[in-house]
Amino acid sequence: MLKLSLGILIILMTLVLIYLYLIQPIVKINKADQVSDYASKRVVMIIIDSIMDEPLQHAIRKGKAPALEFLIHNGNYYPDMVSSYPTMSVTIDSTLLTGTYPNEHKVPALVWYDAQNKKFISYGSARKEIMKVGVKQVFHNSLFELNHHHLSSEVKTIHEELNGQSASINTLMYRANHKQQLNVPRILKMAGFLEEGDSINGPEYFSYGILSKLNPNNHKTHFWQGFGFNDEFSTKELKYLIEKNYLPSYSLVYFSDNDKKVHKNGVKETKGIEDADKQLQEILNGYPSWEEAIQDNIWIVMGDSGQSDIGKDKEQALIDLREMLKGYNIHQISGPIQEQDQIVLGLNERMSFVYLLDSKLEQGDIATQLKTDERINFIAWKQDDRVNVISGDKQGLLSFRPDGKFTDSYGQKWEIEGNEKILDLSLSKDQRITYQDFPDGLARLYSSFYSHSGRYLIVDAKPGFEFVGEGSPTHVNGASHGSLYKHDSYFPMIVTGTDLEPEHKRMVDLKEWILRILNETRQ
Numbered sequence: 001m002l003k004l005s006l007g008i009l010i011i012l013m014t015l016v017l018i019y020l021y022l023i024q025p026i027v028k029i030n031k032a033d034q035v036s037d038y039a040s041k042r043v044v045m046i047i048i049d050s051i052m053d054e055p056l057q058h059a060i061r062k063g064k065a066p067a068l069e070f071l072i073h074n075g076n077y078y079p080d081m082v083s084s085y086p087t088m089s090v091t092i093d094s095t096l097l098t099g100t101y102p103n104e105h106k107v108p109a110l111v112w113y114d115a116q117n118k119k120f121i122s123y124g125s126a127r128k129e130i131m132k133v134g135v136k137q138v139f140h141n142s143l144f145e146l147n148h149h150h151l152s153s154e155v156k157t158i159h160e161e162l163n164g165q166s167a168s169i170n171t172l173m174y175r176a177n178h179k180q181q182l183n184v185p186r187i188l189k190m191a192g193f194l195e196e197g198d199s200i201n202g203p204e205y206f207s208y209g210i211l212s213k214l215n216p217n218n219h220k221t222h223f224w225q226g227f228g229f230n231d232e233f234s235t236k237e238l239k240y241l242i243e244k245n246y247l248p249s250y251s252l253v254y255f256s257d258n259d260k261k262v263h264k265n266g267v268k269e270t271k272g273i274e275d276a277d278k279q280l281q282e283i284l285n286g287y288p289s290w291e292e293a294i295q296d297n298i299w300i301v302m303g304d305s306g307q308s309d310i311g312k313d314k315e316q317a318l319i320d321l322r323e324m325l326k327g328y329n330i331h332q333i334s335g336p337i338q339e340q341d342q343i344v345l346g347l348n349e350r351m352s353f354v355y356l357l358d359s360k361l362e363q364g365d366i367a368t369q370l371k372t373d374e375r376i377n378f379i380a381w382k383q384d385d386r387v388n389v390i391s392g393d394k395q396g397l398l399s400f401r402p403d404g405k406f407t408d409s410y411g412q413k414w415e416i417e418g419n420e421k422i423l424d425l426s427l428s429k430d431q432r433i434t435y436q437d438f439p440d441g442l443a444r445l446y447s448s449f450y451s452h453s454g455r456y457l458i459v460d461a462k463p464g465f466e467f468v469g470e471g472s473p474t475h476v477n478g479a480s481h482g483s484l485y486k487h488d489s490y491f492p493m494i495v496t497g498t499d500l501e502p503e504h505k506r507m508v509d510l511k512e513w514i515l516r517i518l519n520e521t522r523q
Contacts, residue, residue, distance in 0.1 A: 021327055028338060041497060041521040043250045043298045044238070047171075048276045049089075049259035050481070051303035052267060052331035053492045059270040059277070065357035067280035068273070068494065069302060070290055071301060075496030082506040085444035086110075086351040087305035087481045087488040090123055090146060092507060093173035096304075097157040097252075099511030100192075101443065102451030106152040107173075113344045113355045115454030118337045121150075121345060123172075128471030132334040134390055139193050147175040148201060156509055158250060162518075163363060165249040168330040169214075169237045169513050170229060170256065176203040205248055207237045215240035217272050225333040235279040239286050247297070249518050255279065266309045266479045268488075293495045298517060303491030304507075307479035308350065308463045313450040314476045318468040321352060328361070333470050345469050346456075351436030352467045355456040362455055364388075370457070376420060377485065381457040382449040389445075391422045398422040405441040410504050436483045440506060460484050 005014045026082040031186040059065040062071075084095035084102070086109050094100075094107040102108055111129075112121045124135045130138045149155075151173065159166045159176035168174040179199050187194070207214045209228025218228075218236040234253050241247045258272025264445035265271075278303070287293035311317035322330055322345070331341040342361060348352035354366065363381040370379050389398040394418040404415025407425060420427050423445075424437040433440055448458060461467060466480045473480075480490040500520060 006029065010093055011050060016058070029316045034277045041298050042288055043300065043517055044247070044253070045251065045300040045302070045514070046238075046253045046280070047302055047304055048255045048256060048273070049304055050262045050307050051273060051276070051492060052262075052306045053490070055268060055272055056272045056492055058268075059273045062270070064270065064274040065134050065277040066292075067277045067284055068301065069495045070284075071280075071294070071299060074291075074496055075299070076295055076499075076501070078493040078495070078505055080278075080439075080505060081302065081493045081521055082361065082439045082504075083305040083489050083491055084507050085448060085484055085489075086348045087483065088348050090172055091305070092304045095507050096510055097159065097175075098151075098155040100155050101447035101508055103336060103447035103449075104152065105155050106451055108147070108451040109346060109348045109351075110449065111348055112346045112353060112452060113454060113456075114452070116127055116357070120333050120337070120346075121145075122333075126471055127349075127472035129333070129378075129473075132471045132473075136191075136193060143200065147173060147436055151175055158252075158514060161205075161515060163398050164204045166203045167207070167241060167248050167251040167253075168203050169207040169251065170209065170234050170254040172254075173207065174200075174202045174208075176201060176206075178202060178204050179210055205241065205246065205251070207234075209233065214246075229256060231257045231279045235282055238493055239283060241284055242283075249289060250514060257385060259348055262307050263473075263475050264478045266477070267307050271480075280436055291315055291400050298495070298497035298521070300493065300495050302493035305481050306486075306488050306490050307481045308483070308485065308487040309479050310475045310477065311464045312477045314474075316375075317465055317476050318466060318474055319465055320468050321347075321354065321370075322469060323457070324370060324373060325354075325366075327399075328358075331357075347467045347469045347472045349473065349475075349480045350461040350466045351482040351484070352459050352469075353456045363455070365458055370459055376458045377483070379457055379459050380445060380449075387446050387449055389422050392421055394422045396422070400446070402446065406431050406433050408440075408442065408482050409435065410440060410443070411504070412443055420495075437486050439489050441484055463487055470519075494513070 056068065060069045084092045088110040090107050090110055091102055098105045111383050112320055114121050120133065121141055121147055122129055122138055122489060124138045141160055157175050159168065163177050179201060194497060198422045205214065206212055214237050236254055237342050238251065238253050255276050258276055261269050261272035284290045284293045325343055329340050331337060331344040342358035344355040356363065367379040367381060367390055372378060376392065378389050378391045380387055386399050386401045398420060400414050400416045403413055406414045406416050408414065413484045414433065423441045426434040426436060434472040461484045463485060466475060469473055499515050500517050502509040
């Protein structure tokens with residue numbers, strides 16, 4: 001009897017974990033009866049998670065990506081857009097929707113420590129980590145806290161700006177002005193995760209797997225299909241909006257399948273791109289011709305970040321900060337913060353926060369200790385209004401802050417002292433900054449030290465390596481992201497239907513550009 005009860009409990013918790021890992025909010029959609037009049041041409045933005053330029057070009061050369069090739073040949077192609085930092089989903093999506101870096105939108109990473117409330121925050125980076133932190137806690141963080149409390153109320157999302165003229169399909173970040181009552185699955189109600197009447201604030205056109213469908217005939221929601229968190233489900237949802245003439249001014253659609261394949265098989269993997277292209281073909285085939293499809297709408301197909309291959313040797317590829325800091329009391333994520341805890345680790349694959357709870361610990365001392373590991377690219381910390389950076393490979397220290405005499409390629413001004421080569425900066429005689437290995441590195445790194453409170457360092461791994469800790473995901477012989485390095489930071493973007501361009505080739509510039517496109521098409 002005991003074994004049977006435990007088996008039932010394990011099955012129940014596994015089902016809940018699958019829900020947690022693959023899906024977030026649960027809402028019903030109030031479909032509008034008429035088409036948006038905000039813009040004559042709609043913007044459809046499709047994110048193919050972890051798509052990168054080289055494997056995309058390889059798939060096209062093989063003839064395996066005809067839809068993406070068609071869009072490139074009939075529009076503009078930007079192979080090296082710059083992501084947010086850390087290069088993790090929730091932070092990137094927050095930057096896209098708000099047009100700000102983490103210093104303003106306040107979503108620091110997928111995993112972080114809330115010093116104000118003394119809580120370890122995870123939105124669900126791996127199954128083991130979810131179990132250790134607590135299934136219910138991770139669920140609560142992802143569903144209620146992330147969009148409604150952690151994402152700053154001082155910034156507005158695209159959905160909030162458009163106020164009813166937008167759609168969100170399978171995206172992590174979705175905050176908008178419309179109260180959406182949650183459709184509570186029985187299993188989550190029985191487990192005490194949700195109650196009848198719970199609601200979230202999302203866009204009017206909201207889709208999130210089996211938990212919120214626009215298309216009542218979309219059956220790509222079985223458990224072996226990730227309960228709807230798959231590219232086929234997203235395609236059917238978008239096609240439904242198009243066919244029913246519900247397509248609003250702006251639609252953000254998420255294709256997640258490619259990311260899983262790249263994580264598993266490495267950056268040369270093209271199967272995910274080929275599969276995503278088949279879904280794009282199905283969408284374009286919904287029009288009398290592909291030419292008419294791009295005449296009717298503005299299409300933006302893009303990635304969100306890149307990835308870096310991780311080595312095959314587990315012992316070498318995985319950087320365990322617990323071993324390097326074993327002389328200190330490191331917080332165990334399976335329990336609350338303890339009085340004796342000196343350090344908390346917030347691991348985000350190839351980037352990590354190292355939080356110092358003990359006031360006696362000096363940031364510079366910890367940084368010096370960490371730089372002895374040749375697999376770490378750099379260690380950074382904030383001192384007063386400056387960010388200091390050191391590296392085991394390069395001598396000295398780099399110190400910088402905004403509003404100095406040096407100007408970068410994005411028009412941002414910086415005061416720079418010390419060894420600029422630590423972040424691979426090139427400084428010209430006319431005081432211009434050129435970025436190389438770390439695109440927009442100063443602004444992106446600086447923003448992370450103002451994304452949340454607390455005293456912490458940032459450690460960033462070299463290509464080929466990632467950080468490992470309690471229950472964190474590992475991608476030995478596969479690929480990973482999170483770091484400031486260019487491999488993780490660059491992503492491609494295809495645009496058809498408009499000649500307007502973003503001010504700069506960065507994720508942070510896309511919100512303003514999208515609103516500019518919609519304003520122009522309305523005129």
